[in-house]
Amino acid sequence: MNDTLTLYDTEVTSRFMLGTSLYPSPAIMVDAIKRSACEIVTVSLRRESGSDLEGQGFWEIIKNLDLKVLPNTAGCHTAKEAITTAMMAREVFGTTWVKLEVIGEADTLQPDVFGLVEAAAELTNQGFQVFPYTTDDLVVAERLLEAGCEVLMPWGAPIGSGRGINNPFALRAMRAHFPNVPLVVDAGLGKPSHAAQAMEMGYDAILLNTAVAKAGDPALMAESFAEALIAGRKAYHADPMEERDMAEPSTPVLGQAFLS
Amino acid sequence: MNDTLTLYDTEVTSRFMLGTSLYPSPAIMVDAIKRSACEIVTVSLRRESGSDLEGQGFWEIIKNLDLKVLPNTAGCHTAKEAITTAMMAREVFGTTWVKLEVIGEADTLQPDVFGLVEAAAELTNQGFQVFPYTTDDLVVAERLLEAGCEVLMPWGAPIGSGRGINNPFALRAMRAHFPNVPLVVDAGLGKPSHAAQAMEMGYDAILLNTAVAKAGDPALMAESFAEALIAGRKAYHADPMEERDMAEPSTPVLGQAFLS
Amino acid sequence: MNDTLTLYDTEVTSRFMLGTSLYPSPAIMVDAIKRSACEIVTVSLRRESGSDLEGQGFWEIIKNLDLKVLPNTAGCHTAKEAITTAMMAREVFGTTWVKLEVIGEADTLQPDVFGLVEAAAELTNQGFQVFPYTTDDLVVAERLLEAGCEVLMPWGAPIGSGRGINNPFALRAMRAHFPNVPLVVDAGLGKPSHAAQAMEMGYDAILLNTAVAKAGDPALMAESFAEALIAGRKAYHADPMEERDMAEPSTPVLGQAFLS
Amino acid sequence: MNDTLTLYDTEVTSRFMLGTSLYPSPAIMVDAIKRSACEIVTVSLRRESGSDLEGQGFWEIIKNLDLKVLPNTAGCHTAKEAITTAMMAREVFGTTWVKLEVIGEADTLQPDVFGLVEAAAELTNQGFQVFPYTTDDLVVAERLLEAGCEVLMPWGAPIGSGRGINNPFALRAMRAHFPNVPLVVDAGLGKPSHAAQAMEMGYDAILLNTAVAKAGDPALMAESFAEALIAGRKAYHADPMEERDMAEPSTPVLGQAFLS
Amino acid sequence: MNLTVNGQAHKSDAVTLTALLEELGYKDATVATARNGEFVSATSRDVEQVEDGDKIEILAPMKGG
Amino acid sequence: MNLTVNGQAHKSDAVTLTALLEELGYKDATVATARNGEFVSATSRDVEQVEDGDKIEILAPMKGG
Amino acid sequence: MNLTVNGQAHKSDAVTLTALLEELGYKDATVATARNGEFVSATSRDVEQVEDGDKIEILAPMKGG
């Protein structure tokens, strides 16, 4: 089964995008990334500081992995901040990809959909390929597509909450509404069963970080998510049975012995 | 990681037990079993009929797979019927294992826990190794253990319903109550994410049939379940993060640029 | 609308049965009972002690309320204990009613369905009218009816947990299976919306204690539960709409102006 | 307990707002409205047609009820349409209140949050008191408040779906985020238990139509919703117990007899 | 003069909105009016000219959710 | 004679349950009694002998859920 | 002799279960047998008499869940 995913002009085999933050150590991060078999990792820009040049060391590690990097605009609260950050990221990371985050609220880290659409349009105009971190709002999704986005990344639940898909109804509606747009569940997944569920619903990929990095054994958890994703994707292709309310015997009733 | 499962005196590597019923064809069944990588298949006894000897052909196919067989007592509504069926199965299949079903209600195919405990005790006395299909009732579970069962198989939902785990609270309580008894979720799972969830909850194995056999592509679904099980088991070992209500940024806040 | 409920030979108007334990004070208990408008309260037997004769005072308070009392066998772990307790209660409280509890497990306080059925049969033989605290197991329910019970009281969730209905699927199946038996959700409800839900599902009554007694304002909560019960019952009679997946406009589409 | 609700400068006692559409007959509508005890009904504007002047008759009926009317802009898909409709409604209904709907998607009838904020700002400038039908998006909510809205009406589920609160997590977050803004759950509720739940969560009021109008007995259902709302509000004030995972006996353990 | 009134083609010689309403039998009805997508208040109807090709909306109170 | 009354050791010379109740001050109380796990009805207390080592339960109405 | 074999009426002169199986063409088949609801092991079939009115079950391996 050839089942690759095309994100803008890039074809990937793995449907797992993994964050690079919050790991107990760089070595564990590298191990987790390798065992996830992911082809895309997310990174950010932060202030370089002091003489240790922490960022340079991090960047060496990432470059050695030889993966696609997807820089984010985490922490930006306005379109302008996000746009400037994206331009800085393009230069540093040498990619036109950007995971566009415009954060609107501190407790839930939910997107500011107004700033998001504005920044997506401007960045697309400037030649970026935007991966917008968005909500499950279908109208916002339409606006992002009109702004030039060719991928949508709705949240499953608040970033780092690990709650899984808070509103499966809404994500199902989104999948049905945009059958041909690559849809990535970004944020909020906590367990591999959540990832399998997303894939069974027909989502194209998963992006996460905390659930792997904060597991007791991040590398093992990365492997687990990777396998659950693949399993969920196969289930989607295998066309699951419909749920029923009543039971139905699996063992044949015909030929049942009379032994009483 | 050595992570085998011991069921009575038998050690297995696969935690997936698969039924042999409801497939579109014997060839598809064989393909599904092989791709499930399961080591245990369930079978039944039914009336041999006519000149075609359907049962003999089926049995040849199963023997050629060289797996452990777990005969069931599906369709039995009394302890006596189940006991007689078990004795017949032991002779035919050459195994002391029996998946003990004493059905109590037609709409849900739920176990009759009274007949179940009675039959489990008698069969254990007669040298059987009983795998009881039971509910999530902890007291019934205790009785089954007292009757000599060394494995418990609570239902997730009605047989063939594909609903997944109807009462996660109860199954979690059962896992906590019997930390050292092999626990198998038997019946009601519909999608690989359900299987992953059961494994994440610490269940030891899964038994199912309909969800694979009635999928559009049974063999692919079998593979999907097998991988989801493995993923869920790894997640259990990897110690998942705790769910949180509030968001927590994955990308570091420290070093955030000021760009507005 | 005449909508009384007949429990054995007694007709009641209120469908709310309220416990008498855990209140901050006797005065608050009396207030809560009055505002609940319940006609049945549950009581227990405990060792009389010392010179204060606490039990006598409690009993005076209850007698003055002039309600039906339903003595329980709380804390009994065997059929024998429950039977003896029931006989003592019949003498003291002057009623053949008994809320039969045979507890099987300490963490969940779930019924021991084996002891329950045994005690129900014996007590019925001795002239009791048994209100069995049971699980959502349909086969156990059948046995209780065969034993002579004319009311069933399945749990919603563990006693005192306040979780609401843990397994709506199972309680719905029970309602469908026993359309003509008075069914009371006993234990586990925490909020009035849970009570309304049970009544909407067609349950005949609710029994609870902790959710009222442990509320910040027990009397107000009692009133709230009473109203929610009545509301839920009316909704059941009013035949609710079916859930839909897609939206449907409430305001007419016909005659929509064209204003763009 | 004085527990009125202030919506703009109007104080109401009832927390139930009821729609006037979809009833089997005008008489049943009137009966349902009366038994709901609501003080606010929603109405719309549609093309007057032919010689029967259906709208005039409807308006006479509504005026005779002597309630506050809340005209909606149902069916409007742009800010401009909604603004024009609101101005027409103000003249006809003689009120500055408007339930602002700017619909963005046909299958879910979800709000177009961009058009909504734009129209809310313009209408506020023109002296309207806007009741915006919105999503559970906190950033959109902030924008609506900035635009001058003093009430927010997030949806529970798609209009007319009767599913109840699809995303309780998000509505809880909204309540926590805006402790002092009147919040009304508008759309998607199907049963009185849903309304009780919303009130228990601290929501200030409920607006619905289909669940009453399409019930088998609309007037009885209206009464049921009204009571469930009141019950849920009381429960909110009475401070419900916390949910627990483990059981806790309600009947005292102290003084338990020893009878075995 | 060809108008579209509430979505229907309508021939009329009415010069003002007031005249049009009268012609249509809505003189005393509680209605709101719009011309070509713009609200026309009741007090302006006497002076609001109707022109060939106009799209007129005449809306009345109706049930709503 | 050594009894266990409601779980407490108790020395008594009461010959019957009635006498024991009186001795304990429960003569007029609303209580139910059991001896060694068996219910003893109020009407039998006069004749129900109490013996050395007996376990007596004297129960009163109490709050319950 | 009238038997019920696997739920069907069957006339037979077979004296033993072994004979009955042979008569039915199941001589070499992998089957288990029960007579009137009681299991009859393969080793007992030679000696297990079949009598008029007997209900015989002859079961074979079959798919199961």
Place this chain on the structure above:
Amino acid sequence: MNLTVNGQAHKSDAVTLTALLEELGYKDATVATARNGEFVSATSRDVEQVEDGDKIEILAPMKGG
């Protein structure tokens, strides 16, 4: 000349951004720069003047989710 570099007060005589980076030891580092909230590309740093009161951001690759 008083600058704010990455949020810290910094005194410098650097005329261009390139000079400032050199002064800070970031000459060979992989960094992106912004001046007063506007991106300054690497190729413009030689000509981008630094002025008193400027807010300079010098950002490096970092972990992100």
